[in-house]
Amino acid sequence: MANLADLTAFPALQAVPDEQLQWLLDHAEEKKYPAGHLLHKPGDPIDHLRLLLTGEVTIGAEPDELLHYTAPAITGVLPYSRLTEGVQPVTVDTDARMLELHRDHLRDMATTCYELTAALVQQMTDRVRNFTQQAQQEEKLASLGRLSAGLAHELNNPVSAIVRNADALRNHMRATPERFKEIMHMALTDEQTDVVNEWLFEKLDNKTAPLSMLERSSLEDDLTDWLDDQKVPNGPDLANSLAEFRFTEADLDFILEQVGPENVAGVLGWVNNNLVTEKLVVDIGEASGRMATLVASIKSYTHMDRGGGREAVVLADGIRSTITLLGHKIRSKNVAVTVDIPDDLPTIQGWPGELNQVWTNLIDNAIDAAPDTGGTLAIRSYVEREQFVYTTFTDNGSGISDGIQQKIFEPFFTTKGIGKGSGLGLDVVQGVIRHHNGSIKVASKPGETTFTICIPISNE
Template sequence: MNLLETLRQFPALAGVPDEQLQWLIDRSSEVDFPAETILYKPNDPVAYLILLLEGRIRIESGSNGIGDELLTYDAHSILGVLPFSRMKNFPNRLVAEKATRLLQFHRDQMTELIHTCYELTEALVHQMTTRVRDFTKLTQQNEKMASLGRLSAGLAHELNNPVAAVVRSADTLKTHMRATPEAFKTIMHLSLTDEQVDSVNTVFFGKLDQCLAKGSEKPLTLLERSSLEDDLTDWLDDHGVDDSMDLAGPLVEYCFTVADLDWILEKIGDKNLIGVINWLVNNLVTERLVLDISEASKRISTLVGSIKNYTHMDRGVGKERVQLAEGIRNTLILLDHKVRSKHISVTLNLPSDLPDVCGWPGELNQVWTNLIDNAVDALPDGGKLEISSQVDRRSEEQMAFVLTKVIDNGGGIPQDIQDKIFEPFFTTKEIGKGTGLGLDIVQGVVKHHNGSIKVQSEPGRTEFSVCLPTE
C-alpha cells in the first residue's frame, strides 16, 4: 500500500483532496522505530507534525523512569505540531509501544501548508481542537482524582484514630468488666443505710457533671495532676486503702479532692470506706471507657456525615439552595489532618444568618477544597488561615451577594505571575505536585454560578475573594 492510500485511511483526513495529501507526502519523511523506543522526552521541542502510519505510541507521565500511562495512539492518529498551534515542547514522554512507522512534516513548512492546502489545514485545525478538548478533559479528571485521593488519605487518617479508640476502649472495658463480680461481692457485704447510699450517689453523679462541665476548660498540667494524685494517694494510705490498683488516677480525672474524700468518710464511716472507694473508682473507669467509645463513635459519625454532605451523594444533580458555611466546614473537616500536620491555626467567621446561594453544592465544594488546599500548601509550619463570609450588597435595589474570603499569611504570590494563576496548566508547584488546573477549575465553577473571584497578594498575606449571587 503506497503512502497516499495509507493517508486516505486517516479518519481526520477524510475529505482532503488527493493532491493536498500528495503535497504533504512530497514534503515529509518516513521514519521507523523499534518497539519501546523513546521518541521524545518531556520538554523536548516539537519540530514535526507526526502521522502515525503503523504501530502504537504511548504517552507516559514519567520523566525519567517508567511512569503512568496517560494516553495511547494507534495507527492513523495525528500527533505533534498542528496549524496555529502554540505548542512548543512535549509535556510528557512519548514511547513507541511496538514497531512504529511515522510520517513527519517539519513545522518550518507549516506556513506554506496553510496558504496552499485549505482543506488539509481545516482538517488539521479540527484535529487540534479535538485534541485540546480531549486532553483538557483527561487532565481535569486527573486533577479531580488527585484531589479525591488527598481527601481520601486525610479521611482514612481521621477515621483511623476514632476507630482505634473504639477498639482499644472496648477491649479495656471487656477486661474491666471481668472484675465486676469481685467488686459486687464487696458491695454486698457493706452495711449502708439508704441515706448513705444516696450520699454516695450524689457525690458520684455530681463529680460526673462537674467533670463534663470542665471538659472545655484548660486541662491540668502534668505537674498539677501529679500533685493532686500525690495528695489523694497520701490520704488513701492514711486511711488504710490499698492504692496498688491506681485509685488516685481516676479520682483526679473526675475532679475528686481530699475534701471530697473527707466528706464521703464522714457520711459512710471507716468500715465501709474501702468498698465504697473501690465501687466509685470501678464505676468512674466504666464511665470513662463508655464516654471514650461514645466520643469516638460521634467523631466517626461526623466524618461520615461530612463526606456525605461534601459529595452530596444523596441528592440530585440540579441547582439547589446551598449553605456555604456548611460546605466550608465539611471541607475543613476532610482537610483537618493536613491542617494539623502543619500546626496551622484556622479562624472561621461564618455568620449564622448568612443567606443561602443558589447553585451546585458539589461544584462549590471543589472551590473551597482547592482554595483551602492551596492555602495550606503555601503556609509555613504554624501559619494562620482565615476564612470569612459576609453579605455584599451595594444598594437596596441590587441583588445580594455572599462574599467569601480565604486569607493566609504565607509567602504570597509573586507580582509577575498573579495574572497567570487562573490560566489552565499554570502551576508554581514542583513536578508531580500539581497539574495547574486547581484555580482554573475554581474560576470555571465561579463563572458557572455567575460570580467572580479575585486575588490580592503580597508577602505575608494572600487573599482570595469569591463573590456569589444569592439568586
Template sequence: MTLLESLRQFPAFETVPDVQLQWLIDRSEEVSLPIHHVINKPGDKVDHLMLVLEGRMVIDSGQNGPGDDLATFGPQSFLGLLPFSRLEHIRNRVITEAPSRVLRLHRDHLRELSQTHYELTGALVHQMTTRVREYTRQTQQEDKMASLGRLSAGLAHELNNPVAAVVRSADTLKEHMRATPENFKAIMHLNLTNEQVDSVDEAFFRKVDQRINLSLLERTTLEDDVTDWLDDHGVDDSVDLAGPLVEFGFTTDDLDSVLARIGDDNLAGVLAWLVNNLVTEKLVMDISEASKRISTLVNSIKNYTHMDRGVGKEQVPLGEGIRNTLTLLDHKLRSKHIAVTLNLANDLPLVGGWPGELNQLWTNLIDNAVDALPDGGQLTISSEPDGSEFVLTKITDNGSGIPDAIKDNIFEPFFTTKEIGKGTGLGLDIAQGVVKHHNGSIKVESEPGRTVFSVCLPIQ
C-alpha cells in the first residue's frame, strides 16, 4: 500500500484532495519505531506532527517507567503538533506499545500548510479542537475527582477521631456502670438529712458543667493537694478519687465545704458517690461532644454536595458554603498548622447562583492557598457587601507570592507550577469559569508575603 493510499484510510482526510495529501507526504519523514520506544519524555520540545500509520502508542504519566495511561493512539490517529497549536513542550511521556510506523511533519512546514492547503489545514484543526475538548473534559473530571479524593480523605480522618471517641467512651461507660451497685450500697448506709443531701447535690451540679483546662504542672500540683487532703481525712484513694475531682474543678476548699455540711462519718461514701457521677457525666459529655462533631461533619458534606436540593440556580448564603468548605479541609489545614481568620459580615446578602459550583470555587481557591503556604502560615478569608449589587470575598495568604513572570498565566488551563502528578493546572481555570458563569469577576494581587484572590459576585 502506498503512503497516499495509507493516508486515504484516515477518516479525517475524507474530503482532502490528493494533491494536498501528496504535499504532506513529500515534506514528511516516514519512521519505524520498535515497541517500548520513548518518543518524548516530560519537558521535551515538540517539533513534529505525527500521523500513526501502523502500531499503537500511549501518553502516560510515567517519566522513565510505567505509568497510568492518559491517552491511546492507534492507526489513523494524530499526535504532537497541529496547525495553530501553541504546544511547545510536552508534560507527559509518549511511548510505543507495539511496533509502529509514523509519518512526521516538522513544524517548519506548518505555516505553508495553513496558507496554501485549506482543506488539509481544516481537517487537522478539527483534530486539534476535538483533542482539546476531550482532554479538557477528561482533565476536568480528574481534577474534580482529585478534589473529591482530598475531601474524602480529610473527612474520613475527621470522622475517625469522634467515632473512636464514641466507641472508647461507650466501652468505658459500660465498665464503669458495673461498679454502680456497690456505690449505691455504700450510699444506702449513710445517715444524711434532706438538707445534707441537697448540699451534696448543689456541690455536684455547681461543678458538673465546669471542665477546667489546666497545664500538666497545675494539674499535678492540684491532684497532689487533693490526694493529701483525702489522706489526712482517712479517705481511701485507691480508686483514684483525686483525678476526677480535679478535672471538674474541686479544690481542697471545696472539699472542706462538703465536709462541713455532711460530717466525717459520711465523707467517704459521699465522695465515692460524687466521683462515680462525675465520671459518668464525663463519659456522657464525651459521647455527646463526639456525636455533635460527627453530626457537624455529616451536615457539612451534605450541604457541600447539596444532596437534598435541586440542581438549579438558587439564593446561596456564601458564608455557609465557605464554612462547610473549611470544615472539610480542616485536616489539611491542621496538618500544616495553618491559622485561619474568618471575617464574614453579619449582613452578608444572598447570592443568586449554583451552590455546587460556588463550593467548588471556594475549594479550589482555599486548597490552592494551603498548597502555597508554609508550615504555620496564615490564611484570612473575608466577605462583605460591595455596594448594593455585589459581594466581595477575599482569600489572603502570607505565602511566598506569585512571581510577576507567571502572574498573567495562572488562570490559563493546564498551567501549573506544581510537580508533575501534583496538579492538573485546572484549579484556577475552573474557579475562573465558575465566576464567569455567575457574571462575576476574579483577580489576584501578589507580592512576597501576601497574595489576595478577590472574587466579586452579583447579588442577583
C-alpha cells in the first residue's frame, strides 16, 4: 500500500506538506500492471494523473518512441492541462505500480492543496519545455535525414559523370599521337593552319541552343553524305561529333576550299579530336559546377558559415536551396515546381536555420501529397501593407478534409503511414513561425491546398 515515503521519493513532491500528500493518498487509487500492458491506445481518453511508484513506462511505439519514464515519475493529465485524449500508445515495460488520481479531483486539489498543485503545474511547465526541445531536435534530425538521402542521389550523378568522362578523356588522349602523325604528313601553310584554327575555335565559342532530335538526325545524315562523297573515313562517327557542335555542309565546304581534297580527311580528323576533347572537358566542367551548386546549397541551408543569432534573411535563398536539396525527390515524383519571389522582396529579421526547417517540411509534405502524374507545387512571396511578407505553398494534391485541417498542427498528428511520419513537422513549423511573430494558415479543397505564412518584416 502506498504511503508518504513513496510520495516523498518524487523530487517534485519533496517540498509539499505531508497533509497535502496525504490528501493525494486518500483520493488516489493504487493500481498494478504487468509488463507489456497497454495503458491506452491513440484516441483513448486521458482521465488520470499517474504517479509511477515502481516500474517503467514508454510513450510511443517503435520506431517513433517519444518518452521513457522510470519510477519515480509523474505522467498523465496534470492540473490546468488541456490534454483530453492520447495521440500515442502508452505501454508498461516492466511490472509497474501506480497511484492514479481521476481528473474530477483536480479542481478540489487546486483549491485545497496549493503547494501540491504548484508542484504539479511546474511538472507541466517542464514537460512542455522538454517536449518542445525534443520535438525540435527530432524534427531537425528528420529533416537532415531526408536531405542527406536526396543529397547522396544528387551528388552521385555528377560524381559518376566526372569519373566516366575522366576515363574517356584519358583513353582519348592516348590516340592523340596518331592524329599528330597524320597532321605532320600534311603540307599546310601557316596561313591555312591559322584559317582552320580560327574557324574551329569560332565554332566552339558560338554557344547556341541544342538541336531537336529530328534536326540533329537530319543534320547527321547530310554531313555523312558529304563525308562519303569526299571519301573521308569513319564518316558516321565524325558526322555525330560535327553535328554535336552544329557544323553544317557549308562549314565543310569552306574547309575543303581552304585545305584541298588531299588534306580534308586529315584536317577533319584533327578537328574531330578537338571536338571530342572539348565535349569531355565541358561535361566534366558542368558536373563539377553541379557539385559546387549542391555544396553551396547545403552550406546555405545549414547556415554553417554564419552565427546562430537573428539576422537579415533572404527568403528566396533558403527556399531555392531547399528545392535544390530535395531535387531528387521532386524529380522522382515528377512534380513541377514554380517559384515566384520578386528580386526586391524585403529581407526579414529571423533565424535562417529555423526557417529552412519550415521550407523543408512544407515542400516535402507537398511532394508527398502530389499526384503520381501531373503534380505541381507553386511557391509565391509578396508584401502586404509594407509590413508583412507572405509566402504561399500551393500543391494540387487530393486536399485536406475539414476535420483533419483542425488537427494538422497538433503534436504527433500525422496522416502518413507508420514509420513514415512522426507528426512533429507541422507542429514544429508552427512553433518556428510563432518564434518569428508570424502566423500560418491552411486552406484546402480537392486539387488545391495552400499553406500561407505571414512574417513581419521587422521583428523588433
